């Protein structure tokens with residue numbers, strides 16, 4: 001079979017020809033089971049670049065030399081060719097989409113099982129075995145029973161209550177591993193080495209840890225990072241590590257300003273909000289996938305995992321719990337709660353300022369209609385309706 005003359009599909013006629021070609025390809029592939037190693041083949045589906053949760057229509061092209069790569073509908077290569085023998089392919093489960101992970105982090109998702117099988121079977125006999133196994137009726141029935149049981153439990157116990165119970169029951173080692181992994185992902189995507197002087201970092205770290213060294217048996221640790229993409233922010237990881245951005249440190253006029261923010265973040269650690277947020281989000285995605293039989297939302301979630309924790313922000317309830325913790329801690333240490341409202345005002349203003357001017361890296365930003373990651377980061381605090389209310393609570397406290 002020929003490679004389609006062009007990879008773009010402008011007219012319905014071309015598209016029709018391509019569909020015919022595609023069908024023919026698949027039929028021939030079935031007939032010539034042995035010779036298909038050397039054919040060019042296609043599978044349609046979607047591509048996630050692994051950096052944003054954006055999903056784009058794309059095709060997987062099998063080169064005939066046991067390599068494959070992904071092209072966009074416009075014909076642009078989205079990945080470099082990779083060997084099929086080494087590819088990471090999710091095992092096929094009924095009609096759920098098959099996921100193929102590329103080494104640069106992109107994911108190709110497809111329900112074009114026939115085309116995928118034609119590409120994979122000669123090179124990956126194991127897939128065949130897994131497919132046959134999973135196709136058997138009794139596995140389907142068992143799967144349905146498990147699904148029904150899980151759905152029942154989700155409804156019965158409620159996702160947030162379940163997430164809370166699990167978060168408090170998890171062994172320290174688990175939260176430490178998850179925390180470290182999250183920080184590594186964040187470092188890869190959004191954070192860089194702090195520009196703050198090493199000695200000053202050490203002094204601040206000691207000051208903060210002397211204020212609250214641990215909470216509810218979770219040892220707290222402090223990290224500083226430069227984060228132009230995120231701006232002034234601080235966040236607590238599931239392990240109890242609290243990350244301050246340089247941009248936030250620069251807003252503080254004295255140590256008490258930072259102690260106030262630290263108190264709020266330790267509040268999040270004390271209630272295990274980060275772990276609960278992660279558990280809730282993943283449970284919800286799995287629940288949606290179970291109900292709809294569509295695992296698309298799950299793969300979007302995986303692609304968006306690095307930013308899930310902070311980008312989506314916490315619920316009003318979680319923020320209030322952390323605020324109350326900060327307030328009580330400041331009051332019992334005779335530090336004015338106004339340090340917190342001052343900082344909240346400054347952080348809010350700094351993000352507002354960033355919003356008002358065009359993003360400097362706008363031309364490099366992905367062409368996402370919802371705006372770049374940068375814009376989404378910024379909108380959280382500045383447009384949060386509760387910010388004014390939170391400021392007021394600390395302003396009025398004594």
Ligand SMILES: [Zn+2]
Pocket residue numbers: 264268314319322
């Ligand atoms: Zn918070």
